[in-house]
Amino acid sequence: NAGVTQTPKFQVLKTGQSMTLQCAQDMNHNSMYWYRQDPGMGLRLIYYSASEGTTDKGEVPNGYNVSRLNKREFSLRLESAAPSQTSVYFCATGAGGPSTDTQYFGPGTRLTVL
């Protein structure tokens, strides 16, 4: 039972390159989330998916796209990476529903954009 897994763990990109961050869960949770964490800024929500087939913007969606491939998998794509996207990215899954969703985090991906 792996919980929430993320790949890759580390990545270095050049400005303008694209990449996809992968997230998978075996917790049978309906909702999934992508956050970024920057020093002094805290955790900020990029996109979320309340259930399979739906996605919604969070606080900082610009420069990102997401795909909820199935109930288990939720990917985050950077189409043209910028240095401002250097961050630690966390995927989370949620158990509960609106107002009460308890979120569990994956190990994170450390991304550096040069």
Added chain:
Amino acid sequence: QKEVEQNSGPLSVPEGAIASLNCTYSDRVSQSFFWYRQYSGKSPELIMSIYSNGDKEDGRFTAQLNKASQYVSLLIRDSQPSDSATYLCAVNGAGSYQLTFGKGTKLSVIP
């Protein structure tokens, strides 16, 4: 804009003491409240959730919620050096999936 405020610390307490971490939130209709612990270089780990006014205890941890004052706190009894971490407060609004996080309080437990 929904805001969650925490004292950034660092908060230093001696081993065996009670650590008190505080959090205030701006959205009066917030319904769910969470405390996460994050060790340096690691992901946030859920410690406690609380939904109703009052206290909720789990082992050495007690969460306290006062919705009238828009205030939630976390008490850690018998603090251990292994409790040294950043503690994140998170709040969920009515009908929302979105958690708003505070920037965290760094706790240091001195042996």
